[in-house]
Amino acid sequence: MVNKLFYRKYFAASLAMIMFLSLFAGINKAEAETVGLDVKASGAILVDADTGMILYEKNSETALGIASMTKMMTEYLLLEAVKKGKVKWGQEYVVSPELSKMSHDEDLSNVYLRVDAKYKVEDLYAAMAIESANAATIAIAEIVGGSEAKFVEMMNNKAAELGLEKYKFVNSTGLNNSDMLKHFPEVVGEPDEENIMSAKDVAALASRLLHDFPEVLETSSIPEKIFAKGTEDEFVMDNWNWMLEGYEDIADRYPNYQQFVYDGLDGLKTGSTPFAGYNFTGTASRDGQRFISVVMNTGSQSERFRETRKILDYAFNNFKKEEIIPKHYQVKGKKTLPVTKGKEKQVKIYTKDAVNMVVKNGEKDNFKTSLILDKKKVNKQGELTAPIKKGEKVGTLSIQPKESGNLGFLTKEGKITVDVIAAEDVEKANWFVLMMRGIGGFFGDLWGGISSTVKGWF
Structure with a gap:
């Protein structure tokens, strides 16, 4: 009985000591939580x-x-x-x-x-x-x-x-x-x-x-x-x-x-x-x-x-401080934007600068991005209108945590963003090219309508 009591006290004291030392050892470690x-x-x-x-x-x-x-x-x-x-x-x-x-x-x-x-x-x-x-x-x-x-x-x-x-x-x-x-x-x-x-x-x-x-x-x-x-x-x-x-x-x-x-x-x-x-x-x-x-x-x-x-x-x-987004980063699935009235029908876009921000150790990859296009630059179909200059701002990329509620700022307007720009020039197509595209589009729509009608007969 005495021995059991002794070992219980010894175990409890040892456990307490381990917890005490762990507390102090963990103060400066990355896993220390703000709580x-x-x-x-x-x-x-x-x-x-x-x-x-x-x-x-x-x-x-x-x-x-x-x-x-x-x-x-x-x-x-x-x-x-x-x-x-x-x-x-x-x-x-x-x-x-x-x-x-x-x-x-x-x-x-x-x-x-x-x-x-x-x-x-x-x-x-x-x-x-x-x-x-x-x-x-x-x-x-x-x-x-x-x-x-x-x-x-x-x-x-x-x-x-x-x-x-x-x-x-x-x-x-x-x-x-x-x-x-x-x-x-x-x-x-x-x-x-x-x-x-x-x-x-x-x-x-x-x-x-x-x-x-x-x-x-x-x-x-x-x-x-x-x-x-x-x-x-x-x-x-x-x-x-x-x-x-x-x-x-x-x-x-x-x-x-x-x-x-x-x-x-x-x-x-x-x-x-x-x-x-x-x-x-x-x-x-x-x-x-x-x-x-x-x-x-x-x-x-x-x-x-x-x-x-x-x-x-x-x-x-x-x-x-870590580099979260490199310079000229391209969003997956949004590496280009369609262009109307241009010599080319699309333009490559990427971030103007890299994004460096302070992050907690081990959480560099705990962020996601959201592309926000400038409504004044794109039409209802999401197209940019030529001419477009290389370096022209077309929107912003917002950086957010993958888990909501982890990223707060001092003001309501606070957020981490970087400009998204056109990676190349797109000249405006001349009147003849635009006219031929218009004619091609007209007949393409007409032929599409006829094809649909014929298919409906059968």
Whole structure:
């Protein structure tokens, strides 16, 4: 009896040990499923930056507090205004007494701004992106929008334009409105309201920011910079993103930063308030692959970076860029299209470019294609009309998973497609050839009718 009990305990302990070791051994293997990715956050998402394809998500469509991740929208609107020539990097902003007072609020992230002092837009932008300086952010909002209230309206309008779905902006900074009211008499929204977005929409905003203004990474990747260097306002700005490399000179202030440093990570924005918790939108690139991750409402400053590492490790260990469709690929059964009024009666078609996309290890062949012809180019009989030029677009090829429901995107419009083009020229036939074809067709139809009638007699 004792021996049996001993062996049962021994077997159970051995089994438990095997399961424990298997768990850790399997974390970095390709077969690890996203359901096993235990991310300690109220909302999270992982996407391929190139396509917006969702690779992992947890409660990604619930609107949560975003805190200073808000500043990504402020960055977008500023960079857009600069691109359109409405704002210049060298133009100066004069600080009001209210804004100066706010910049000296020790409870908020800031760089010090003096009353009536002038600061360049490029310096205010750096302060917002690196130090997450709130007063500098409001200054940018006033530069771009004319006022904080008008800028908030622009933020919500831009969110709608970008196709975001679950969001609400009440200020340019991400602070709770109660912090704004300490220094300004009026706010947009309720006195204790904050900005909210879903993790999916935060990732979509980050994706558009990277695609439309990739230069944002030049600033977001700076670990330390001096604001107003050489003046009485000189201020050492430390990036709140501890996953960046380059903190060696300030290791005494952040002695444990090295545990968070992540190879290839160069952005994007942190944020925290009591309401929002600790958030982080991260992005990292290795060997031509870039991923975007978002974690929302984690428990601490350190945890948001640990959870981001967990998500990005999952991405780089389990996904890689593969050529799914080669250049000049031809769809089986649709290698040519019929042509009307041409010297040739058909034309070869193929894809203009190769399709490279991030896929999970071992799932390269788990996709199917769908040819969609341009309705403006083909008639009701599915024919192209000559003349046709080599390289002329005739449709698109859509790439989809063989099993439905496996391929999601940040926006409704998201999909993987490639142009399908004509592989050769087809000249228009001259009038005589067209006439003879018409005559031949007429007599062919006539003879066909007679033949049918004669057959009917017998």
